[in-house]
Amino acid sequence: MTAPVIVCSTGTEAPEEAEATLTLGRKVAAASGTDVRWLLLGAAPDGYADVARRHGVAAVDIAGGDGIDEGDADVLVAAVARYWERSPGQVLVFAQTFSTRDIAPRVAARIGAAVVTNAVDVDAGGDAGLEVSAAAFGGDTRVLYAVTPGVACVVTLQPNAIEPTAADGTAPEPAVEKLDLDLSGVVRGVRVVEAARSDGPRLEDADVIVAGGRGLKSAENYQLVVELAALLGGMAGASRPIVDDGWIDSAHQVGLTGKITRPALYVAAGISGATQHVVGCTAAKTLVAINTDADASIFRHARYGIVGDCLEILPELIRSARDRGVRR
Amino acid sequence: MRTVVCVKEVLDPDAVGAYAVSGHLEIGDDAKTLTQTTIPRLMNAYDEQAIEAALRLRDGGADTTVCAVSVGADTTATLRHAFSLGVDEVVAISPPAGVEVDCHVVAALLAAFVRDRGADLVLTGRQASDDDQGVVPALVGEALAMPVVTIARAVDVDGTKVTVTRVTPDGDEVAETELPAVVTVSSELGEPRYPNVKMKMAARKVTPEVVAPSDLSVPDGGLQPLLRLERQWVPAVAGECEILEADSAAALADLLIDRLVDDKTLQAGGGRP
Ligand SMILES: Cc1cc2nc3c(=O)[nH]c(=O)nc-3n(C[C@H](O)[C@H](O)[C@H](O)COP(=O)(O)OP(=O)(O)OC[C@H]3O[C@@H](n4cnc5c(N)ncnc54)[C@H](O)[C@@H]3O)c2cc1C
Ligand SMILES: Nc1ncnc2c1ncn2[C@@H]1O[C@H](COP(=O)(O)O)[C@@H](O)[C@H]1O
Numbered sequence: 001m002t003a004p005v006i007v008c009s010t011g012t013e014a015p016e017e018a019e020a021t022l023t024l025g026r027k028v029a030a031a032s033g034t035d036v037r038w039l040l041l042g043a044a045p046d047g048y049a050d051v052a053r054r055h056g057v058a059a060v061d062i063a064g065g066d067g068i069d070e071g072d073a074d075v076l077v078a079a080v081a082r083y084w085e086r087s088p089g090q091v092l093v094f095a096q097t098f099s100t101r102d103i104a105p106r107v108a109a110r111i112g113a114a115v116v117t118n119a120v121d122v123d124a125g126g127d128a129g130l131e132v133s134a135a136a137f138g139g140d141t142r143v144l145y146a147v148t149p150g151v152a153c154v155v156t157l158q159p160n161a162i163e164p165t166a167a168d169g170t171a172p173e174p175a176v177e178k179l180d181l182d183l184s185g186v187v188r189g190v191r192v193v194e195a196a197r198s199d200g201p202r203l204e205d206a207d208v209i210v211a212g213g214r215g216l217k218s219a220e221n222y223q224l225v226v227e228l229a230a231l232l233g234g235m236a237g238a239s240r241p242i243v244d245d246g247w248i249d250s251a252h253q254v255g256l257t258g259k260i261t262r263p264a265l266y267v268a269a270g271i272s273g274a275t276q277h278v279v280g281c282t283a284a285k286t287l288v289a290i291n292t293d294a295d296a297s298i299f300r301h302a303r304y305g306i307v308g309d310c311l312e313i314l315p316e317l318i319r320s321a322r323d324r325g326v327r328r
Numbered sequence: 329m330r331t332v333v334c335v336k337e338v339l340d341p342d343a344v345g346a347y348a349v350s351g352h353l354e355i356g357d358d359a360k361t362l363t364q365t366t367i368p369r370l371m372n373a374y375d376e377q378a379i380e381a382a383l384r385l386r387d388g389g390a391d392t393t394v395c396a397v398s399v400g401a402d403t404t405a406t407l408r409h410a411f412s413l414g415v416d417e418v419v420a421i422s423p424p425a426g427v428e429v430d431c432h433v434v435a436a437l438l439a440a441f442v443r444d445r446g447a448d449l450v451l452t453g454r455q456a457s458d459d460d461q462g463v464v465p466a467l468v469g470e471a472l473a474m475p476v477v478t479i480a481r482a483v484d485v486d487g488t489k490v491t492v493t494r495v496t497p498d499g500d501e502v503a504e505t506e507l508p509a510v511v512t513v514s515s516e517l518g519e520p521r522y523p524n525v526k527m528k529m530a531a532r533k534v535t536p537e538v539v540a541p542s543d544l545s546v547p548d549g550g551l552q553p554l555l556r557l558e559r560q561w562v563p564a565v566a567g568e569c570e571i572l573e574a575d576s577a578a579a580l581a582d583l584l585i586d587r588l589v590d591d592k593t594l595q596a597g598g599g600r601p
Contacts, residue, residue, distance in 0.1 A: 074475075098497050102478050105463035109470030114432065114554035117461050128558075136459050136560070137341055140348040143360070143459070144559040145430075151554050189475035190505045193491070198498035232594065240515070250495055250516055256460065257515065259497065265593050274345055286593045288584065289569070297349045300567040304587055306580050307571060316581035325597030326585055 003152070004058070005029045006089035008039040008080060010071065010103070013095035014204070015045065019164035021093045021157050022055035024122060026167055028091055031125030037061060038174075039083055041076060042069045052174045056167035061087070063179040067188065076103050078186040081110040083179070089152065091122060091130065096156035104156045113152040116145055120161040122153075134158075138256045138276035159260040160283040201235060203252065203259040208234025208266075208328045211254055211281070212242065215270020215291060215310055219247040224314040225269060231318060233327045234263065237281075239271050254280035264328060267317075269310040273298025290314070329392040329485070329507075331382045332447040333415065334438055334464070335375040336398060337406040341457040343367040348562045360560040371406045374453025376413075378513040380520035381483045382451050383414050390485050392449070397441055399423060399434045404536060412523035412531035420536040421544070424551045431459070435467030436550035437541060442472060444545055449490060450510040454479050462512070469510040471547075477503055481516040 007025040009018045025036040035058035040048060044062050052060050063083065067075030080103070084092070092107065094100040101117060108115035116132040120142065123131045130147040132155055147153045203209065210232065212225035222242065229236040237254040238247070254261055256276040266284035270291065271277060278301050281287060289302035290310045299305045306313055339362060347353040347364060356363040382394045395417040396410035407418040421437050423429045442450055450469075455462035462478075469476035481500065482493040490509050494501045495516045523531070541551060572587070574580045588594040 098479075101462060102466065102476070105466035106470050106476065108463075109435075109467050114430075115461075115463050115467075116555065117463060131558070132555075137339075137344045137348070138457070138460060140341075140345045140562065141353070141362075141560050142563050143557055145555040146558050148552070148554050148556070153554075189509075190477055190503050192501055192503050194500075194502035196494075196496045196498035196501040202497070204497070244515060244518075251497075251499060257454070265588065274342075275348075276341075276345075286588070286591070288588075294571075299569045299571070300349075300565045302569040304584060305569045305571045306584060308577065308580060312577040313581060316577045317584065319578070320581040320585045321594075324585060324589075326589060326594040327597050328594060 002032045002034045003088055003090040004035045004037050006037050006039055006084075006087070006092045008041065008092060008094050009045070010076065010094070010097070010099055011042045011045065012071065012097040012099040016164055017095035017157075017159055018045070019051060019055065020162045021095045022051070022057065023164045024157060024162050025091075025093050026055055028122050028124045031123065032090065033125070034090070035059070037087065037089070039063065039080070041079060042071065049174070049176065053171055054166040056171035057174045059175045059177065061177050061179050063181050065181075065183065067183060067186065071099060072188055073099065073102050073106075074188045074190060075183055075186055077106040077110065078183055079181050080107045082181045082183070084111045091124070091152065092154045093122070094154070094156045096158050100156050104154050108154040111152065113154050114147050115154045117156045118158050119155045120158055122155055135279070138274070139279045140275045160262065203235055203237060203254065203261055206235040206261065207264050208232045209237045209254070209261055209263045209281070209284070210234060210267040210269065211237030211239065211271060212269050212310075213239035213271030213277075214241050216242070217311065219245075221311060222247045224311070224318065228267070228314060228318050228321065231321050232265070234265070237261070239277050256280065268298050268302070269314055271298055272296050273301060329390065329448045330446055331385065331392045331394045331449045331451060332442055333375070333378045333382050333394060333396045333410070334398070334450065334452040334468070335379065335396050335406060335410055336372045336453070336456045337369050337400050337403050338372045338456055338458040340368045340370055353562055355560055360557050362560070369405065371409055372453050372456045374455065374457070374513060374515065376520040377515060377517045378451040378453050379410055379413050379415060381480065381513050381517055383521065385483065385485055393417065395419060397421060397438065399429070399437050407536040408531040408534055409523070411534045412527040413521060414527065418534065418536040419539055421539045422541070424541045427551060428553055428556055430553035430555040431461055431463050432467060432554045433551055435464045435471060436546050437544060438464065439468045439471035440544035440546040440550070441539065442468065448507045449485065450474070450508070451483070452510065452512050454512045454514045465510050465512045472508070474508050474510050475505040476510045476512070477505060478512045479514045480511050481514060483511055483513070
């Protein structure tokens, strides 16, 4: 049998993203006649056994302890590499997060594997061997990489790339093992001297996001976005240029190099819809675009569009939403 | 001290985006190469910021030389741009002949260059705007057993200690490590400087030193790619936008709120104050 597919969760991914990686893992395993092993780093999430069963996972391996539980990158890299020595696979799948983007290439270097980030799919079992599709140019293009035969591949799966689905039929109870990876010799080369303070709610979790871009014209006008967001019980988002210009801090940036969001409602005001922005909001259930340019790319992604001046529309939306007391 | 900045020449991502969106992006007969000659080639913007970070260290009194290095077939224009910004040394590493270079080969070459010529600080962009991978710096760091600190807003060096302010999803984090180290730089660093006319003129006469793979101590197997680009295409976007129409901004706003209430995206409430 071919080496198994290893899916690794670090606890930094959303539960549905962990399930998306298990869904992908199952597909790759089935195509190459092998099993999925699920490696959990740090405290195992609630209900992991049910999730594992639903996805037909053959074995769950849980690794915790000093450094792993705090998510120290140097320790996580060493832990995964040590795990791989005992139980090598053909593919190692992470859900792509800020943290796994750092870990994945370092693990790949240690275990002699290839690495692909921004992955949207993996195929195995065909004549071409292992193939990974990924987004490039911020999502403007897709690329397909063939992995050199005999080489394993570490993949980080882009958020929202795959719809999580459960396995057909009933799977046997997975074997669960608590691992004792000896990490005593690991050098922690980087010290955090000031931890990030996550103050308040996160854009990733917001149900409603009203986002503004350069079309707002000035930092003062960004208040319109803030006001409408608050009124709808949501949060304010931003495109990168206005973050770069200091209208709002980077915690509000949506996109490839900002937040990947999945709200029920996303309102994009004065945003052109460059793919680097749109990858951060295409998972929205309903996207509304307000733009003076009828040809703006954002309309290709929107459910409802208003061709018009957001400086006129936003105040009216605030009025209308307030009059009717609408909320999410 | 010696700072090496890794710079990549890329196709202008805005131009690629514009062609892709308008349905006019040309992909060659090999089904993977972007062939439009009208798309400008330029230095990856994050790499420009990495150069800026190096120059700020030097301006701030750090006693460092700055070397810009690029792997690619013809990176002269990009390296001249680096020179015009004020780096001391520009080096072009030519790709191995007959090999389709992947991120692993690029990293092996850059790591060998750093190993052979030395560096206390290796600065890179957080990701290249063509492949968006963001893996080369980590691969270089691992090859050299150097710590890797990613997504810097600010980089400071004090003796052998480097302090990095990182932009994380939870806000800024300050991390410290010992040199030598690899640090990746993000757009939050701020505007890179513009070259002045005099430096631009001087850069035109500069010829980057060309280093061949055989000049470098790349470990066995390091020049074997692990990934091969097979295909590239523009993904379809399923557009189904309803453009709302009404006589006034007020009517448009009411119409939108109606739609959002009708499709249950929003709920009409009891008229909050
Ligand atoms: C590697 C890389 C990473 C990137 N990462 C990100 C990222 O994470 N997030 C991100 O957002 N961008 C990112 N970008 C930048 C991205 O490519 C775009 O440049 C950016 O999203 C454009 O922002 P914008 O839409 O606000 O501005 P513009 O592109 O300038 O668009 C402004 C829009 O406003 C419209 N407009 C003007 N006036 C009005 C008005 N009065 N009312 C209504 N509409 C009006 C215009 O028609 C236009 O469509 C990245 C780029 C690269 C290369
Ligand atoms: N061909 C190259 N030459 C020099 N530096 C590179 C090259 N490719 C990548 N890099 C560096 O590595 C960073 C991340 O690139 P990537 O992993 O390709 O997204 C870039 O911002 C550059 O600093």
